[in-house]
Amino acid sequence: MYKKLKRFMQSIPTKSLIFLGVILLVIVAVNPSFSQPIRGASYDRTLQVAREKWAEQDYVNALDHFEMAFEAKKDESLLPDMAELYLQIRDYSSASKTYAKILKKDKEKKWDHLRYNYAKALKMSGNYEEAIVEFQKFLAVVSSDTLRKFAENEITGAEFGKELADKEDAIELTRLSAVINTPFSDYSPAFSREGNLYISSFMAKDVIVLDSSAKDFHAKIYYSKKNEETGVWGKPEALKANINRPEIHNVNVSISPDGNKLYFNRQVLQGNEVVESQLFYSVGGDGAWKGAKEIVGIDPEYRARHPFPGELFGREVLFFSSDIPGGFGGSDLYYAPQKSEGVYGDPVNLGPKINTLGDEVTPYYYNGTLYFSSNMHPGLGGYDIFYSFWNGQNWSDPLNMSKGFNSPQDDQYFRLDADGYNGLLTSNRPAGKSVRAKTCCEDIYSFTIEKIKADLVVGTFNSGRQALKGVTVMIIPKPGGDPQTIQNDKGNKFDFKLELEKSYRIIATHPNHFPDTAVINTLNLKANKSFTQRLYLKPIPIPIPEYDTILSEKAIVMENILYEFGDDKILPTAEPDLNFLLEIMNQYPDLIIELSSHTDNRGNDEFNKALSQRRAESAKQWLLKKGINQTRIKAVGNGESVPKVVDDRLANKHPEFLPGDVFSAEYINKLETEEDKELAHALNRRTEFKIIGGPKVITVKSTRLLKREATTAADKSTGAVKPRGDSIPNIHPFSTLAGKKIYKGVPILDFTIRETNFGAVTRGEKREFTYVFQNIGDTKAEIDLISACECTTTEYNAQSIPPGGKGTIKVIFDSKDKVQGETIVIDIFLKNTEPGTERPIIEKLKYKFEIK
Known part of the structure; x- marks a missing residue:
């Protein structure tokens, strides 16, 4: 039993015999007498030929002779050899049936070591559940760590297949027409830059028999042009002898992304084993390929195959597969850096993320992604297609392309066109005509990836x-x-x-x-x-003019006349505004005003009305005590009946409100935040005056109408300046920080000037100006980007400006495309954000010009 296991372990290949990409169904002509019924010595001779052909890796001939011998004597001892040969020619159905027949009668567990191949045949027939059971039975009798890894890996792949069984395919494949696909294997598709098709093929319709009548049967590289109107590929034509050298296999074609180089293999086979495989290249393009030259630097002894060009570390490389000694398993993927045209440096193994104990083949590199096929990374079948991203230093963990791209059989040679939305691959899935079993031979399939928009x-x-x-x-x-x-x-x-x-x-x-x-x-x-x-x-605040013009019947809010909640007593903070009223009434002796008070809309209407009347009377009494005649003041309590209407000045101060907004109960209830609602209520609670008699217009200093910030006694007594971040800096309206209440933890850019005038400019002339600023905030300022029109180029001396640091922004204006004067806005976006938000702080600069 254990001797058989040991022999079986040695027989499982750790490197693939599929060097061409296919199992080569070529048989050597045998004496025609073997077609007659077998008797006596003829039976022994038949078995002898079967074993000789197997040793020569002439699997089809070997299997035919085993089948003839079995038919003659029904000797079931031949079944294990026949089952393995079925597996070799990828007749998975016959292989699984034959293994099942052997193991069903194996009461003494003599053939348990065959369960791996049986399970493999089941898996590649799509019978995942049965395959898992057989792999588990194999694990119960095998002791080799290597074989256990193979079996465990196959179980993972079969479970993946079960999971995807009821799910839709990731892609829909279309088998190319019989013009391209023959009953024999057709493989290694490649797109030219112009979108034409290259393939490797034997162009054979049946098993190739090598006898005296056999002509040149070797695989060649073919070219097919696509009809632009019908989208149908034309009849393939073999490339000239300068590419397709006679009496040797010319295979594994690939084309560089620029369409100017063609790479391929020339191979020599003995049976199904490649004994020589060399890399060649040609330059030119569709219809103009020059004589092939052997690639220098990659030792022919490596039997390198599947060449494909790519780029790593900023230089051109050539990917290929090879069984170079010292690799991770059977066939590994390598790259060789290009030194000059056709000359490459020492091969570099792609490493253990890509390469495994099994075989990795058919590499394809597209826009930083490596596609390849592997029979060891967990997959749905034999060879599955995987992809891995290159981040500039390392490969990502390979990912399976999933169902559709992959099947229970072998899927290889993933390729994309220049746009990356149309592609090709080869597969021996049972969809077309084949010379032997349904899954013996590769066909070429196309697919279209839906263009994501x-x-x-x-x-x-x-x-x-x-x-x-x-x-x-x-x-x-x-x-x-x-x-x-x-x-x-x-x-x-x-x-x-x-x-x-x-x-x-x-x-x-x-x-x-x-x-x-x-x-x-x-x-x-x-x-x-x-x-x-x-x-x-948000609107840019309009700079406050030095003087305000107050018109008759225009209500002016006295922002400093405030009251305690529910009270009508004048607070000390109201004195600046009341003194202002006293001054203008003394300045204009015939001035008559209406002094009105308002409440918010919360509370009882009658209470609010009475409270507002008492507040208005309180303000009136203050003025009367200062000597103003009572006939010049009309006190009116409006309660909540006259909600505040937002004017330009208020909108500047509170950009969340717009000029013309009315703080009615309905409006306030629709505001999104409680903070905004409370602010609107507070603004409704106000005292106003308006001219109702005397002069129609009066002019006052605008600063007299601004709200005073509260100061503490300590501030008044010591005159000390508050620390940076606690004081309220003078923020220019061109900054989105204007009007904010919190200035801690933000940079504040204080420009010496934010607007400049280039004056009259001759069209085509360039003008320059340098804006200078200082960061007066407590946090480093970081410039993210500066945005302006195409006519403006900006340069700045530093992206990062520490607190107290200075910076410059140079603006270069090019007037070549201008026909009239304009004001150009420059937006400076900081990486720093406004307090309590994720919005970037934005600073504005402006310049204007006229065209002569």
């Missing part, structure tokens, strides 16, 4: 969530690629087509608003996707 719809809105027109939206792809820019003066919708495997920064700009940005990416999309992005642009 991605697009982006951007909507632009103001901070009040109303559609904002006149916006320019730009998307910037990374890595590489050209930005796309759309300006829409008529609407707020922007449509973009996106490339796959990119990250995009979206930037929306408007002359009177701060930009808004977002980032999306199209990485690893598995299906079509439409991205939708809403961008909200």
